[in-house]
Amino acid sequence: MYFLPEDLDNYIVAHSEQEPELLQQLTRETYQKILQPIMLSGPYQGRVLSMISKLIRPQSILELGTFTGYATLCLAEGLQKNGNLHTIDINEELVDFQRKYFDKSEYGQQIIQHTGSALDIIPELNQTFDLIFIDADKPNYSNYFHLIIDKLNPGGIILSDNVLWHGKVVEPVGEKDISTKSILDYNQLLKSDKRIETVVLPIRDGLTISRKLESTKHE
Ligand SMILES: C[S@@+](CC[C@H](N)C(=O)[O-])C[C@H]1O[C@@H](n2cnc3c(N)ncnc32)[C@H](O)[C@@H]1O
Numbered sequence: 464m465y466f467l468p469e470d471l472d473n474y475i476v477a478h479s480e481q482e483p484e485l486l487q488q489l490t491r492e493t494y495q496k497i498l499q500p501i502m503l504s505g506p507y508q509g510r511v512l513s514m515i516s517k518l519i520r521p522q523s524i525l526e527l528g529t530f531t532g533y534a535t536l537c538l539a540e541g542l543q544k545n546g547n548l549h550t551i552d553i554n555e556e557l558v559d560f561q562r563k564y565f566d567k568s569e570y571g572q573q574i575i576q577h578t579g580s581a582l583d584i585i586p587e588l589n590q591t592f593d594l595i596f597i598d599a600d601k602p603n604y605s606n607y608f609h610l611i612i613d614k615l616n617p618g619g620i621i622l623s624d625n626v627l628w629h630g631k632v633v634e635p636v637g638e639k640d641i642s643t644k645s646i647l648d649y650n651q652l653l654k655s656d657k658r659i660e661t662v663v664l665p666i667r668d669g670l671t672i673s674r675k676l677e678s679t680k681h682e
Contacts, residue, residue, distance in 0.1 A: 466627070466665045475507070480514075482506035486533060489564045493531045497560065504534040504598075504624070508667045512596070512622070515672070516541025519620060521593035526550040527581045527607055528599030532561040538596060539570035549592075551577040551584050551599070585610040592616065598624040601642040604649040612658060617677045621659070626650055627669025 467475070482490075486509060494500045504512065516524070516538045522545075524538050529552035539548050548570070552561075555578045565571045577584045581599050585607070591614050597607050604623065615621060626632070631643045632650065650671070653661045659673040 466630075479507060480510045482509060485564065485567055486536060489531060489533055489536070492560070493533070497531055497557070502530050504537065505667065508624075508670065509533060509537040511666055511670065512537040513540045515620070515622065516594060519594050522546045523590060523592045524548040524594045524596070525585075525588070525592045525611065525614070526596045526598065527585075527611075528552060528597070529557065529561055529576065530554075530598075531557060532564050534596060534598060535561070535574060536564065536568050536570065538594065539568065539574060541594075542570065542573055547573050547575060549575045549577060549588060551579070551581045553578070553580050553599075582606060582610070585614070588614065590614070591619075593619045594622070595619070596622045596624070601625065601628070601649075602645040604645060605652050608649070608652060608656075612656075612675070615675045617675055619675045621653075621671075621673040621675075623649070623653070623671040623673070625668045626663060626671045627665065629668060632669075 490503060493503055512534055517540060520541060520543055522543050524542060526535055526538060529535055529550040535548065535550045542548060558576060558578055561576060565574045582603060593616050595611050595615055597604060626646060628643055628646045632647055636643050653671060653673050659675050661671060661673040664670045664672065
């Protein structure tokens with residue numbers, strides 16, 4: 464779904480950084496071999512993620528929802544030389560695909576894959592993060608927030624994807640539409656939590672940036 468007229472969207476893409484060749488290969492192979500390739504972040508959002516990461520220069524990144532590793536590699540572009548990126552996905556069938564592309568990149572050694580539910584794996588991570596990208600199952604977004612907020616360093620950033628949920632956040636919600644209800648609750652949680660400051664960007668399906676305040680009282 465485009466939130467802007469398609470010609471304006473095309474203009475924006477044409478005047479932004481080009482997608483690196485490795486990510487073009489990864490995209491082609493994802494479309495050839497993997498179900499639901501639409502889940503890829505895609506070239507424009509990928510360049511946005513890369514730019515944000517380069518501005519932050521994180522020592523440590525956490526990604527929830529690796530899929531085929533597209534956003535992982537975009538976020539890794541901003542990592543410090545000795546930094547690390549942990550990425551979690553529940554789908555074990557994607558592990559070899561991800562590793563192939565991580566090792567083709569210059570960040571292979573810095574990327575640590577975890578297979579399983581992020582709900583189980585996040586509590587096992589014994590480190591804190593400068594940048595966290597939430598892009599896994601929508602019904603658990605609020606649960607993820609509660610699990611990661613104490614693992615986010617002061618001044619650290621949470622990026623949350625799909626927060627406009629194809630525009631459904633401003634439409635009547637169906638009784639059984641768990642995903643839309645979850646995203647609505649999540650957006651309200653980010654807006655109201657006093658430990659962070661938040662802006663929603665109308666990029667692709669909606670990307671929220673939340674920054675953890677330097678001094679926060681735990682609620
Ligand atoms: C939208 S895709 C991620 C796209 C990827 N970040 C990118 O930009 O290319 C969502 C991923 O979340 C994973 N996922 C779903 N439920 C999960 C869970 N409970 N824990 C971890 N990963 C999960 C899915 O297997 C899927 O690969």
